[in-house]
Amino acid sequence: MxxxxxxxxxxxxxxxxxxxxxxxxxxxxxxxxxxxxxxxxxxxxxxxxxxxxxxxxxxxxxxxxxxxxxxxxxxxxxxxxxxxxxxxxxxxxxxxxxxxxxxxWLEPSRHRLWKADLLAGVVDPAVAWAVGDRLGRIHAGSAARPELAVEFATDAIFHAIRLEPYLEAAARAHPDRAEILHALVARTAATRRCLVHGDVSPKNIQVGPHGPILLDAECAWWGDPAFDVAFCLNHLLLKALHVKRAAADLLESFDRLWAGYRARVDWEPADAVEARIATLLPGLFLARVDGKSPVEYLTDEAERARVRGKAREWLAEPVERLAALRDDWTREIAG
The missing domain is CATH 3.30.200.20 (Phosphorylase Kinase; domain 1)
Structure with a gap:
């Protein structure tokens, strides 16, 4: 029909x-x-x-x-x-x-939704590594083609569907962190390195016979690759709180995704990309409980409060290394 x-x-x-x-x-x-x-x-x-x-x-x-x-x-x-x-x-x-x-059409019998796997506690860090590797290859390949900046001059769209509903919305909910969050918006908007997907989330990744497949590129933009990596790593930290039995594997997946990605960074020093990821991630962390698109699985207010508290702490005292964020979150969810 x-x-x-x-x-x-x-x-x-x-x-x-x-x-x-x-x-x-x-x-x-x-x-x-x-x-x-x-x-x-x-x-x-x-x-x-x-x-x-x-x-x-x-x-x-x-x-x-x-x-x-x-x-x-x-x-x-x-x-x-x-x-x-x-x-x-x-x-x-x-x-x-x-x-x-x-x-x-990606046949569901041969393509699993990564988000569904993670929420079910089915966590393979090798998948996370492959996500990082493929994303890094796309970023590196597009960085070598600066002429794409003209084709993807989508600043207004990216602001409307990413920076405003996530970081600016979180700033409205937390006025005492607004200056920091608006600085992250300004830095992200001004950083132009490569072609960004904008919604690298487990809900937009199918795991097929030949590895992860990226979907839903509505936020495509010539800008800061740190946004893509922070956006995805954010989900792994959130799920490590929610899916406690798989927390260790989710945190290992956090490390593996970054390792797969870092090996492909050749357009600028990898430490510079990492510093932007690590300082942007807390803003996205806060946005997933107090922005316009909160994650639907964090329904327990105690879990939301832990995310909110740690995000506010990281925003006030930023760190520039992802391992430091992961270690701090590991201690938080173990308590």
Whole structure:
């Protein structure tokens, strides 16, 4: 049936020639994202996935973002796919007017959602290393192509869907840390090194037969690679608090992701990247309890208070080495 597929989406995939003019494909609306509508379409040529950006995100707060980010997401996939083909899904078609694109369907029986694995306590640090390695290869490859800065001059979009709802929202919730958080916003916005994904989160990573695959590049931006790494490492620390039986493996995954990534840093000194990651991470840590997009699994107020307290401490007394953050958090969650 196509009852859950808007007519304009069906028309777009027909224009892409992914569905025949007289074909009535089976369709299914998929859940999982807050920023887009996503469907599986079972056409005569096989299944594929369609994604359409939303102007108002599906969260409790009033969070709006430009729908033209869809164009940059497709462009990110194409650049990243040329650099590390195994790290992204194949793009099958794009309709900029309709604000949507089609990509290869990743069969769930062969592709596990990394977030689901981690929350279930199924933690393989080798996966984290591969995420870091692939992300580092994309950053390094794009840093060698400075002409991409013009194509991905998406500062306004990145501010609207990353810096404002995370760091600036956290600053409003914590006025006594606002100056520090706004300084992180300014530094991040001014740092331009390579092509940034912007949403490297376990919910956007499928682990397939050939390793991790990055999805959801709506925040694509020419900017600071530290944002991508801090964004993902943040999730590993949060899950180490929540999934206590897997805390040791999650903390090892934190180390392994950074190790895989660090080995690929060649566009600037690795210590400089690490310092930006380590000082940005506390702001993102705080944002995941007091920003516009809090993580849904931290429902226990005592857990949220521990995140909030440690984030505020790290913001006030910043450290520039990730091992120091990891060690401090290890002591915190062991107590």
């Amino acid at each position: 196509t009852g859950d597929l808007p007519r304009e989406v069906l028309d777009a995939v027909r224009r892409m020639r992914l569905v025949g003019p007289d074909e009535t494909p089976q369709t299914e609306a998929l859940s999982g994202g807050v920023a887009s509508d996503i469907w599986r379409i079972d056409a005569a040529g096989g299944p594929f996935c369609v994604k359409r950006a939303l102007a108002r995100l599906k969260v409790a707060a009033d969070w709006r973002a430009p729908v033209e980010r869809n164009v940059y997401e497709v462009a990110w996939f194409r650049v990243a796919g040329a650099l590390v083909p195994e790290a992204v899904p194949a793009i099958l078609g794009h309709d900029a007017t309709a604000g949507l694109f089609a990509m290869a």
